[in-house]
Amino acid sequence: xxxxxxxxxxxxxxxxxxxxxxxxxxxxxxxxxxxxxxxxxxxxxxxxxxxxxxxxxxxxxxxxxxxxxxxxxxxxxxxxxxxxxxxxxxxxxxxxxxxxxxxxxxxxxxxxxxxxxxxxxxxxxxxxxxxxxxxxxxxxxxxxxxxxxxxxxxxxxxxxxxxxxxxxxxxxxxxxxxxxxxxxxxxxxxxxxxxxxxxxxxxxxxxxxxxxxxxxxxxxxxxxxxxxxxxxxxxxxxxxxxxxxxxxxxxxxxxxxxxxxxxxxxxxxxxxx
Amino acid sequence: xxxxxxxxxxxxxxxxxxxxxxxxxxxxxxxxxxxxxxxxxxxxxxxxxxxxxxxxxxxxxxxxxxxxxxxxxxxxxxxxxxxxxxxxxxxxxxxxxxxxxxxxxxxxxxxxxxxxxxxxxxxxxxxxxxxxxxxxxxxxxxxxxxxxxxxxxxxxxxxxxxxxxxxxxxxxxxxxxxxxxxxxxxxxxxxxxxxxxxxx
Numbered sequence: 001x002x003x004x005x006x007x008x009x010x011x012x013x014x015x016x017x018x019x020x021x022x023x024x025x026x027x028x029x030x031x032x033x034x035x036x037x038x039x040x041x042x043x044x045x046x047x048x049x050x051x052x053x054x055x056x057x058x059x060x061x062x063x064x065x066x067x068x069x070x071x072x073x074x075x076x077x078x079x080x081x082x083x084x085x086x087x088x089x090x091x092x093x094x095x096x097x098x099x100x101x102x103x104x105x106x107x108x109x110x111x112x113x114x115x116x117x118x119x120x121x122x123x124x125x126x127x128x129x130x131x132x133x134x135x136x137x138x139x140x141x142x143x144x145x146x147x148x149x150x151x152x153x154x155x156x157x158x159x160x161x162x163x164x165x166x167x168x169x170x171x172x173x174x175x176x177x178x179x180x181x182x183x184x185x186x187x188x189x190x191x192x193x194x195x196x197x198x199x200x201x202x203x204x205x206x207x208x209x210x211x212x213x214x215x216x217x218x219x220x221x222x223x224x225x226x227x228x229x230x231x232x233x234x235x236x237x238x239x240x241x242x243x244x245x246x247x248x249x250x251x252x253x254x255x256x257x258x259x260x261x262x263x264x265x266x267x268x269x270x271x272x273x
Numbered sequence: 274x275x276x277x278x279x280x281x282x283x284x285x286x287x288x289x290x291x292x293x294x295x296x297x298x299x300x301x302x303x304x305x306x307x308x309x310x311x312x313x314x315x316x317x318x319x320x321x322x323x324x325x326x327x328x329x330x331x332x333x334x335x336x337x338x339x340x341x342x343x344x345x346x347x348x349x350x351x352x353x354x355x356x357x358x359x360x361x362x363x364x365x366x367x368x369x370x371x372x373x374x375x376x377x378x379x380x381x382x383x384x385x386x387x388x389x390x391x392x393x394x395x396x397x398x399x400x401x402x403x404x405x406x407x408x409x410x411x412x413x414x415x416x417x418x419x420x421x422x423x424x425x426x427x428x429x430x431x432x433x434x435x436x437x438x439x440x441x442x443x444x445x446x447x448x449x450x451x452x453x454x455x456x457x458x459x460x461x462x463x464x465x466x467x468x469x470x471x472x473x
Contacts, residue, residue, distance in 0.1 A: 118395040214471035
């Protein structure tokens with residue numbers, strides 16, 4: 001299981017803040033965000049830290065993994081940031097100043113057919129704001145948000161960008177192996193990952209097309225597509241059983257050690273020391 | 274000179290083959306199989322209500338099935354041969370109605386259904402559900418051309434469509450409702466379809 005780390009704030013502190021701080025009836029900055037859904041969503045995020053759902057067919061999975069780290073460590077900071085962002089249209093989180101574009105503000109609360117993200121207005125704001133602020137080379141040709149870009153390269157995240165985001169908005173230190181195109185050179189991946197999860201939160205950058213096939217072609221692009229938080233891993237009878245978190249839920253899969261090596265492109269270990 | 278010419282001809286043929294799009298042979302698929310599809314949809318909905326799951330065939334011959342068994346705490350993904358005894362064992366182990374699910378999977382296999390899933394969507398902040406069924410049609414594929422799948426969406430209630438038969442987001446809005454980034458077209462009031470390069 002994931003090693004316990006001392007958090008910057010607690011769920012209780014975040015709930016107390018929400019009880020005391022009355023959120024405005026509407027925001028002139030986020031015209032589609034409904035305050036009731038916004039507040040309910042914040043409460044859910046801090047009471048159930050696995051609840052973050054980056055949405056169906058979006059490219060928000062990296063921000064989902066980032067949210068896991070944020071909410072694990074500083075739920076009060078998250079709630080304070082979100083309420084300030086809602087009320088003022090700009091806010092600072094862990095010394096990073098966020099001022100989302102008008103197009104992003106207009107779309108938050110209005111994303112459709114993304115599963116339960118449709119009614120999670122705080123998460124829509126959070127994911128869109130993060131994607132609007134942090135840029136990597138994958139976003140080079142699409143830097144400005146247009147409706148529908150949550151599914152496009154505008155929201156994509158390469159490994160270096162992910163690690164940079166973790167370092168900037170969380171107190172975690174990141175040590176990473178792997179890259180966007182070349183798999184990490186690790187002899188025994190299972191043993192390596194078992195060691196990593198003992199000492200911190202481990203994020204995997206994987207090629208999801210192999211384990212979650214979307215067509216019947218035999219040839220699959222060998223590129224990573226998805227970020228997950230690894231929770232446990234064990235090897236039995238030459239079969240690796242992984243439990244990971246993504247999309248608001250834990251998933252258990254079984255793969256051979258060969259497939260495991262094939263799907264992992266990046267391993268980011270996040271520790272507080 | 275001759276060799277160079279043959280290379281150019283070969284490249285030309287390769288280019289023309291790769292630029293051709295995939296052709297679906299079985300164009301009348303829905304009408305031929307609509308009764309069987311309805312049975313699949315209804316039985317899946319009933320089984321899903323008792324315990325949520327989804328099923329997808331992951332190989333070309335539709336012999337290997339990937340089942341996602343959804344519990345409150347964990348989603349279990351298992352991939353195995355349809356006729357392997359461990360399919361029934363696994364389903365029973367997690368408290369699913371193993372035999373009916375097995376028959377559903379066999380039914381899917383018999384009419385080339387590649388995937389079945391239950392999706393949530395929201396209207397006026399209220400949750401509704403629909404069933405998506407992907408079909409692997411018979412294709413004529415050229416080199417490097419992408420695969421194509423029919424995807425059928427079964428809604429619980431009548432939907433709104435524009436004059437071109439495209440699925441709309443609601444009665445009073447003109448915005449198209451896209452599922453997994455795809456625009457759907459009307460078959461009946463509550464059933465619509467799209468053609469996509471991915472089956473899920």
